[in-house]
Amino acid sequence: MRFRTSAAVAAVSSLALLTGCGAADMTKQASPFANAQGAKTVTMSVQSWVGAQANVAVAQYILEHELGYRVDTVQVDEVPAWDALSQGRVDAILEDWGHPEQEQRYVKDKKTITAGGELGVTGHIGWFVPTYLAKQHPDITDWKNLNKYSHLFRTPESGDKGQLMDGSPSYVTNDKALVKNLKLDYQVVFAGSEAAQITQMRQFAKEKKPFLTYWYAPQWLFKKVPMTEVKLPPYKEGCDADPEKVACAYPHTPLQKYLNSGFAKNGGKAAAFLKKFKWTTEDQNEVSLMIADKKMTPEDAAKKWVDSHKSTWKKWLS
Numbered sequence: 001m002r003f004r005t006s007a008a009v010a011a012v013s014s015l016a017l018l019t020g021c022g023a024a025d026m027t028k029q030a031s032p033f034a035n036a037q038g039a040k041t042v043t044m045s046v047q048s049w050v051g052a053q054a055n056v057a058v059a060q061y062i063l064e065h066e067l068g069y070r071v072d073t074v075q076v077d078e079v080p081a082w083d084a085l086s087q088g089r090v091d092a093i094l095e096d097w098g099h100p101e102q103e104q105r106y107v108k109d110k111k112t113i114t115a116g117g118e119l120g121v122t123g124h125i126g127w128f129v130p131t132y133l134a135k136q137h138p139d140i141t142d143w144k145n146l147n148k149y150s151h152l153f154r155t156p157e158s159g160d161k162g163q164l165m166d167g168s169p170s171y172v173t174n175d176k177a178l179v180k181n182l183k184l185d186y187q188v189v190f191a192g193s194e195a196a197q198i199t200q201m202r203q204f205a206k207e208k209k210p211f212l213t214y215w216y217a218p219q220w221l222f223k224k225v226p227m228t229e230v231k232l233p234p235y236k237e238g239c240d241a242d243p244e245k246v247a248c249a250y251p252h253t254p255l256q257k258y259l260n261s262g263f264a265k266n267g268g269k270a271a272a273f274l275k276k277f278k279w280t281t282e283d284q285n286e287v288s289l290m291i292a293d294k295k296m297t298p299e300d301a302a303k304k305w306v307d308s309h310k311s312t313w314k315k316w317l318s
Contacts, residue, residue: 042263042270045081045090046073048168049194051218052095053298054287055119059094059277061302062313067269077170082258086112091263092274096256097123097172107258114264116257120278125172125216125250127164127230130201133210134228143182143232150185152210158187165213166190167197174246175214178232181247186212198292201225218281220289269317276316283309 042063046056056073063069076084082102084090094116106113129140133152139145150162157163164186166175175188191197197213198221204211205225215227232249239248257274264271283305290301306313 040068040270041070041072042092042267042274043072043074043090045084045093046075047078047081047093047095048075048170049216050220050288050292051121051284054284054291054301055094055277057291057298057302058279058287058305058313059274061299061306062316063270063273065306066317067273069270078172082106082113085258085260086110088260088262091260091267091270092116093258094274094277095119095121096258097125098251098253098256112261114259114261116259116264116275118278119255119257121218121255121281121284123216123218123253123255125214127175127232128213128215128227129230130205130208130211131226131228132205132208141228141230143184143230146212146230147183147185149210153186153212155189157189161185161187162212164188165197165200165211167194167214168192173214174240174243174250177244177246181245182233218285218288220285220292223285223289224293273316276318278316279312283312 044056044059046053060071060073063071074084074090076090078097079099079102081090081093082099085093086106107115127143134141137149140149146162153162153164154160155163162185164175164179164184166173166188167190169190169192173188178184179186179188191200201211201213201221202225212230213227215221233247235249235251240246240251257277259267259271259274264275267274287301287305290296290304291298294301296304
């Protein structure tokens with residue numbers, strides 16, 4: 001869900017504030033501060049969605065202003081971020097939505113990555129329609145009735161099928177398999193990034209047009225564009241094990257933090273702080289909204305949250 005007078009500030013600020021655009025290949029890009037022997041530095045992977053960027057903004061602000069660390073951030077797609085973390089190219093990932101293959105390889109087998117605990121936020125991916133449409137057609141929120149309404153969602157990109165809007169192709173999604181296996185008359189169309197997807201949804205909402213979209217919670221946009229989830233076949237453990245045969249809803253996932261094992265052991269106060277970093281969905285959305293909707297810089301949004309939530313973050317330093 002990413003969002004100072006230092007090189008680290010430039011690294012964060014240079015990211016498009018809402019974008020889910022493709023990130024760097026970390027096999028070719030490494031932070032000059034990552035895993036630096038004896039240096040009081042921390043490098044964090046910042047994911048392309050604004051919720052994850054909010055985590056990093058607040059963690060970075062506290063690391064710099066309360067603990068005296070120099071912080072660097074690098075933007076990288078979800079799976080390559082695990083490779084970078086294992087190699088010590090980054091020290092921490094603060095929001096992971098579940099990557100069992102990488103967890104098995106790096107945490108359990110190679111032990112190059114250490115679990116950093118829960119973030120405190122539960123993530124959920126799903127299909128959503130605007131609430132104004134759900135009120136007009138109450139049965140549209142059951143996947144069994146989607147074909148009945150597919151004509152409402154046709155766009156030039158989807159042709160004679162209904163459009164199911166997705167964001168970045170780099171995001172974890174079962175949507176193409178779901179459309180195929182549930183025999184739905186829809187075409188998955190990628191907006192290209194979180195920012196582009198948000199722009200489309202806000203435009204549709206402004207004109208009160210129908211749309212069906214892949215989306216996720218927590219996400220600040222729900223406060224601006226109320227949406228209702230479409231009920232897919234219930235999720236059961238293992239129903240998504242085979243990516244080609246998925247025919248069930250997405251799970252609810254307690255979001256996790258992960259640290260490079262060397263950093264987890266020898267990272268001192270910074271590692272201890274990141275292990276204790278745990279906040280609520282409301283906290284994350286508050287910072288996300290400041291960054292994405294109110295157009296505040298990540299540092300200013302983090303400072304405003306830190307100034308008004310001392311009782312929360314002081315516990316992370318104890």
